[in-house]
Each structure stands twice: as structure tokens, then as C-alpha cells.
Amino acid sequence: MMKLVRNVNWDWFVQFRPFYKRVLNFGNEMMKGHCKILVFQTYNGLVAIGSLVFFVVAMSCAFLYLFPSVPPVVNSYPVSNSSSSSTDKCDVFEGRWIQDESYPLYNASECPFAEIGFNCFANGRKDRGYAKWRWKPKNCDIPRFDVRAVLEKLRGKRIVFVGDSLSRTQWESLICLLMTGVEDKKSVYEVNGKKITKQIRFLSVHFSSFDLRIDFYRSVFLVQPASVPIRSPKRVKSTLRVDKLDDISQEWIDSDILIFNSGHWWTPSKLFDM
Structure with a gap:
């Protein structure tokens, strides 16, 4: 208790000074108005007053112990x-x-x-x-997009887009953006000589002068399809193995940058009827 009192910030007791004075004045008036009071009654009054003062001090110490002055938890930073x-x-x-x-x-x-x-x-x-x-x-x-700086950053890299037609159009846009910085347009070609259509599942364009490949894999769910369970409702035409990545996922492993898109297909209207 004495250790606690030594650590108390005594400025708090200044707030209780009017209360102390009021208690002491009350004791003085009681002593003046009752001079003929018996000694043991006066002693009991002093004990009561002392107990009250001690109670106030104890409560103040407890308050300061439970709610010490500490810096705020959340720091403010200038914006x-x-x-x-x-x-x-x-x-x-x-x-x-x-x-x-x-x-x-x-x-x-x-x-x-x-x-x-x-x-x-x-x-x-x-x-x-x-x-x-x-x-x-x-x-x-x-x-602003600096095509030459981007081409140099991507030199020797392989970028892979995986998803649906949205991924394919992003793949196309990136290729068209980068081609504006290539002097010899014939040095950019589709690896397998394929024409870009939505039916093709894999497309790869090579920027030979920068040894850069930008690939697209069509995989709308990113996971493997599965057979329909026995005794399933007639409206169930297919299922998905959510614990198995698409069977072409092994071809994404050695990519330097991998960009997924599949959110549009994971909706109630696409997967099941409520």
C-alpha cells in the first residue's frame, strides 16, 4: 500500500481539497457546539472523520492504480x-x-x-x-505507361493470364500496348501460329527481340470438372472438384507473373439455383 501511495500523482488530490475542508469544518463545528459531550463520544466522532478521510484517500489511490495516465493506444499521423x-x-x-x-x-x-x-x-x-x-x-x-521501360523490365520473362474472355482481352491489350514499342512487328508472333479466337484454350505470343512470352490459358473455374454424382437432381449437369486445380495448371508453374480471373463464374446463377 505504501509503495502504491509513493507512486501516486498527487495532483489528483488537489481536486479533493474542498471536500477535505468541508469534512474538517464539520468536525470543528461539532466540537464547538457540543463541549459538554463525553470523551468517548468525541473520540468516536474523530474516528468516524478519520475513517472517512482514509476512505477517500484509498479510493483515490485505487482509481489512479486502475486508470493510470498512459499514452493513447492509437497514434495519430499527419495526413x-x-x-x-x-x-x-x-x-x-x-x-x-x-x-x-x-x-x-x-x-x-x-x-x-x-x-x-x-x-x-x-x-x-x-x-x-x-x-x-x-x-x-x-x-x-x-x-504514364512507358512501353520501352516496361519491355526492358519484362525482358526474359514469362507472363501468364488464366481465366475467361475477360482475361483474354486483357492479354490482348497488353500485347497491343507492348507492340507499340517494338520496331520490327514481325518479331512478335503467336508461338503455335494460331488465330486468336475464344474457342482456343491456349495461346502464346513471343516477343523474340526481348525473349518475352505472354500466354493465355482458358480456365473459367481454375479447378477441375467432375462427373455428376449418382441420384443427383436432373438439373445437375456437372460438378467441380474444388480441391483440384485445373489439369493444365502444371503449365503455369514456371511463369514469372501469373494473373488469375474467375470471379464472374463463382456466382449462384452460374453454379446452382437457389
Whole structure:
């Protein structure tokens, strides 16, 4: 108890000073107004007052022991409102689309790997405004796409896209973007000589001058299909082995960058009826 009292911040007791004075004044008035009181009654009054004072002190010590002055658990950090060109200092997913007349970064009609069904210009669309938008994060700027710098960064690498038609169009767009920085367009070719269509499950484009491969594997669920269980409802046409990756997954292993897309297929309307 004495150790606890020594560690107490005595500034807290200043708040109780009026209360102490009131208690002592009460004792004095009681002694003055009752001079003829018996000695043992006076002694009992002093004991009562002393007990009350001791109770207040004990409660104060207990309060300071249970609720000591400690620094806040959550530290506050200054928030900078200035823009930064470094994407690792802000959330690049929080922002908005803004118009940029320098866009698009490539012409799909000049890219041999842009599937005809997704080439809006070649299919006769007149307005071009939809292609002149770029993403602007709230608190920073994304560096403009530098095709030569990207090609050098990816030299000798293998990039693999896995998913559905959305993955395929992303794969096509990346190839078309990178082709704008290649002088000899014939040095970029599909490895198996295939034409890009949605029926083909595997496509691979090689940038020979940079020893760069960009592959696409169609795998909408990423896992293996399975047979229909016995006595299952007639509406069940197929099942999935969620514990087994697609049988072509072994071909993704040696990739340097692996990009998945499968979310659209894992929905109630795609997998089952409620």
C-alpha cells in the first residue's frame, strides 16, 4: 500500500481539497457546539472523520492504480494532402476516371492480336470519346505507361493470364500496348501460329527481340470438372472438384507473373439455383 501511495500523482488530490475542508469544518463545528459531550463520544466522532478521510484517500489511490495516465493506444499521423507520383504512398484503387485526349495508348486496328469481335473501330464505331479516359487515384498519380521501360523490365520473362474472355482481352491489350514499342512487328508472333479466337484454350505470343512470352490459358473455374454424382437432381449437369486445380495448371508453374480471373463464374446463377 505504501509503495502504491509513493507512486501516486498527487495532483489528483488537489481536486479533493474542498471536500477535505468541508469534512474538517464539520468536525470543528461539532466540537464547538457540543463541549459538554463525553470523551468517548468525541473520540468516536474523530474516528468516524478519520475513517472517512482514509476512505477517500484509498479510493483515490485505487482509481489512479486502475486508470493510470498512459499514452493513447492509437497514434495519430499527419495526413499529407499533396499529390505524389509514387503509387506506393496512396491507394490506387480509390479514385475516378478522367478524360485524357492523349488516349488511347494503342490503335486496335493496327494490332494483329486484337480479336475482331472486340475491335470497335474496325467494326464501324464512329465516336471515339469512350477510349479517352484514364484512371486517376485520389491522392497520387499513376506514371504514364512507358512501353520501352516496361519491355526492358519484362525482358526474359514469362507472363501468364488464366481465366475467361475477360482475361483474354486483357492479354490482348497488353500485347497491343507492348507492340507499340517494338520496331520490327514481325518479331512478335503467336508461338503455335494460331488465330486468336475464344474457342482456343491456349495461346502464346513471343516477343523474340526481348525473349518475352505472354500466354493465355482458358480456365473459367481454375479447378477441375467432375462427373455428376449418382441420384443427383436432373438439373445437375456437372460438378467441380474444388480441391483440384485445373489439369493444365502444371503449365503455369514456371511463369514469372501469373494473373488469375474467375470471379464472374463463382456466382449462384452460374453454379446452382437457389
